[in-house]
Amino acid sequence: MKTFLILGAGTGGTMVANKMAEILDMQEWRIVIVDQDETHYYQPGFLFIPFGMYSPADVVKPKRNFLPPQVDIIFSEIELIEPEKNRIKLSRDKKTINYDYLVIATGSHIHPEETPGLTDEAGWLKSIFPFYNLDGATKLGSFLKFWKGGRLVLNIAEMPIKCPVAPLEFLFLADWFFHERGIRDKVDITFTTPLPGAFTKPRASSILGDMLQDKNINLVPDFNIMEVDQEKQVIRSYDEVEVPYDLLVTIPTNMGAEVIGKSGMGDELHFVPTNKHTLQSDKWENVWVIGDAGNVPASKAGSVAHFMLDVVIENIQRHMEGLDPLPKFDGHANCYIESGFEKGVLIDFNYDVEPLPGKFPLPGFGPFSLLKESHANHWGKMMFRWMYWNILLKGGEMPFESQMSMAGKWE
Amino acid sequence: MTVLENITLNEEGFMTNSAEWTEEFASALAEKEGITLTDAHWAIINFCREQAGDSGAAPTLRQITSGAGVTTKELFQLFPKGPAKKVAKISGLGKPEGCV
Incomplete structure (x- = not known):
């Protein structure tokens, strides 16, 4: 056997x-x-x-x-x-x-202990939360329910991270959430990232680049976090830039x-x-x-x-069977990015082709707009949970090809 | 400045073809960034070029610190204000990128 x-x-x-x-x-x-x-x-x-x-x-x-x-x-x-x-x-x-x-x-899993000061007891899961695990996401939910506003800072500790667009989605949903609660004017939202920008690929940044500004979200790029100073309520980078927070949402170091x-x-x-x-x-x-x-x-x-x-x-x-493996995986990824207000953006890309605009032809459901906000993209993401539990995990047929296709994309 | 004139850079100052890179180019570009390259700088540049291999993708800070044996603090002293981007630029590699 x-x-x-x-x-x-x-x-x-x-x-x-x-x-x-x-x-x-x-x-x-x-x-x-x-x-x-x-x-x-x-x-x-x-x-x-x-x-x-x-x-x-x-x-x-x-x-x-x-x-x-x-x-x-x-x-x-x-x-x-x-x-x-x-x-x-x-x-x-x-x-x-x-x-x-x-x-x-x-x-891969989050390792908040990799950043000095992040998990110190005073603020951890009280004013500092991850949302990449159920416990953090749930406690953050309880906190936000009664939050009156202040400085919300989202920090990515270092790359690579699981689902690299989730931090952006979090920012867009937060903007929407505070609007709905009627306290958006009392919340200052800042995104700190070690990358050179929120969008780093040429086409995505030329098309979506203004989204943060339009939603009044501040951006601090090239921010490599060195420590969290909970006493002063600031995060500090290796080049001594300080960003003050009242609520810190952290994407800690991801490790295998x-x-x-x-x-x-x-x-x-x-x-x-x-x-x-x-x-x-x-x-x-x-x-x-x-x-x-x-x-x-x-x-x-x-x-x-x-x-x-x-x-x-x-x-x-x-x-x-004693045959050589075929080099067929092309890095294909496909994600709905929630952008708030019941809208979403769909991106489809691989190792060699950056996210491009166009239409994504999904038989039976689509087409979905690529690199463009639409209501359909939001509902696509909401529907996906059902597909995940009922089809995808069991290895059933999904209406996607493993290799990326250029059909419907504009170069 | 002749070394720099012979090299194709994109609008953000990154090389478009990593194979065009030369040591002279690295020194010239570093000077432009206000850095005089020492052995400590070279150890990092060489590590990054080796790490990037054929892909031309810039390594992360953690890959540099664990692979080249420097602390993040030292790296920031050698390449002030954004070492990941500066090292990538001087080593002739692409800009550190996310997926969008």
Whole structure:
């Protein structure tokens, strides 16, 4: 009996388990998936919780519901991966699992402790909140419900981060939320980012570049946070620029799973070095990586994990047949950017093609406007939650191609 | 200034073709930014060019600090006011980018 082992039962791992359960002969293979958490989080939904648009119950379901019965599910922390010995060690019962194939889907997580002063008790989860986990998003929601206004500062600690457009969406939704509450004139919103601007790609910045200004959101670019001075209520950059806050919303440093670092399989942020076109580990040929656990320079987002799926599954099957993997993953990403007031912007891009304007021809639903605000794009994003739970996780047919198409785009 | 005249820069001053980069170019551009390149600067420039490889993508501050063995503070002293952007420019790499 051979073992196909998947680490992580989030978006990527769940999709791989469902696909492989269809493909592998169960007389010959057992599929095992390991995760430390029994709850599946619909992470794109975290964004809406601070503004009361979603409740925590909207974004959680048991992981088990999305995995086929023939897959062995083990809920345990992973103590160590030993790729040279083709085995892992679990914390639970000190169990060892030997594998023939390994798929790493352990994701990325926030590490606020990387920024000095950020998690000091006085302000952490009281006037300083992340929204990249359910606890932070929920507590921020409770805080905002009764906030009378002041200086709201959003900070990105460093790149790369999961879902790089979420901070922008947060700003746009905050602007809308405070308008609806009638206190927009009492809230000063500032965006501090280590990047040279809110939009850095030429076409996106020429088309969307004024959005922050139009919504009266201040921008502090090239801001590399050194520390949070909670006593003075300022964030301070390495070049001693200070930005004062009353409410600090933080996107902390994102890192891969600790076990990746502990097992010597990661880079400086514990992301697994991965071939960006084949999705095979750079070092071990029976190790494959899906989603944001790897270091490929694509966006760390669920849509990207979905576009990786077909490539990783095909390449694993080719490897099983002794064939070389095909370099088919093109970095395709597709995201709805919430822009507030029930509108959204859709972007579609890959490694080589930046987000372009045009129409996105989605059979049955579209077309959706690209790089342009529209109501349809907002409803597309709202509808997506249903598709995620009911189709995407189970590896069903989605109306998207894995490789980006130029159809409908204007160059 | 002749070195700089022979190189194609985009409107923000970044090289459009990383392969055109030369050490003379780096020195000339650094001077324009008010920086005289020392061995410490070169160690970082060389690391960044190696890290970027064929893609020409600029490394992040964390990649530079952990890979070239300097602290972020030192990096800011060597390349004041936005080292990520300045190092990328002088090393002939693209502007640090997000996805939009």
